Amino acid sequence: MKPQFNFPATFRLVLITLGLIVLVSVQAKDALQSPSKEGANILLPIEQEHDIKALKLMAQQCFSCHNPDMTGGPQSRLGPPMFMVRRHYYHEGVSKDEFIAGIVSFVKNPSEEKSRMKGAIKNFGLMPGIYVDEDDIKLIAAYIYDNDLSSEEWKKKWEAFKKG
Numbered sequence: 001m002k003p004q005f006n007f008p009a010t011f012r013l014v015l016i017t018l019g020l021i022v023l024v025s026v027q028a029k030d031a032l033q034s035p036s037k038e039g040a041n042i043l044l045p046i047e048q049e050h051d052i053k054a055l056k057l058m059a060q061q062c063f064s065c066h067n068p069d070m071t072g073g074p075q076s077r078l079g080p081p082m083f084m085v086r087r088h089y090y091h092e093g094v095s096k097d098e099f100i101a102g103i104v105s106f107v108k109n110p111s112e113e114k115s116r117m118k119g120a121i122k123n124f125g126l127m128p129g130i131y132v133d134e135d136d137i138k139l140i141a142a143y144i145y146d147n148d149l150s151s152e153e154w155k156k157k158w159e160a161f162k163k164g
């Protein structure tokens with residue numbers, strides 16, 4: 001009788017071993033794949049990575065008052081839309097460095113003397129001082145310099161960004 005029972009036992013052992021081999025190889029494949037998935041981010045063009053970071057920062061730190069969505073009308077806004085800010089800082093011949101310096105200086109320490117938007121101060125009051133890391137303000141300002149936030153093209157980018 002004994003040999004008859006031994007056969008299924010051996011068979012089961014073979015099945016378990018096969019199962020383990022499959023499991024281990026699937027996990028090994030996953031382990032090989034995940035670093036390459038993360039690697040894809042590193043391969044993003046540097047400008048694109050900066051753009052995404054700048055948009056994230058603006059969404060968190062600026063757009064609560066400088067709402068780029070034109071819904072709700074001016075009464076629903078706590079500050080001028082960012083494209084209006086850009087118009088007061090961006091003019092013919094201004095270098096990117098000058099533009100960034102102007103924005104950084106105001107955001108770090110808003111004051112009426114530095115303001116280039118006296119009308120906005122009348123409408124909304126002076127922008128309150130908010131703490132934002134200087135490198136982050138530079139990244140945001142560079143983004144605003146490079147992108148016309150009033151263009152249809154930018155609005156499409158913004159919609160795509162919001163959808164994630």
Ligand code: HEC
Nearest residue numbers: 061062065078079085115116117120121124125126127132
């Ligand atoms: C709590 C609301 C609030 C937040 C948050 C905010 N702002 Fe403002 N900002 C305002 C208001 C109100 C004005 C218009 C009055 C003024 O110019 O001071 C303004 C004006 C400005 C101006 C033009 C200043 C001038 O008068 O020349 C710049 C530049 C600016 N904001 C940049 C930023 C940036 C960049 C961020 C995000 C890092 C930001 N703001 C976040 C309220 C805000």
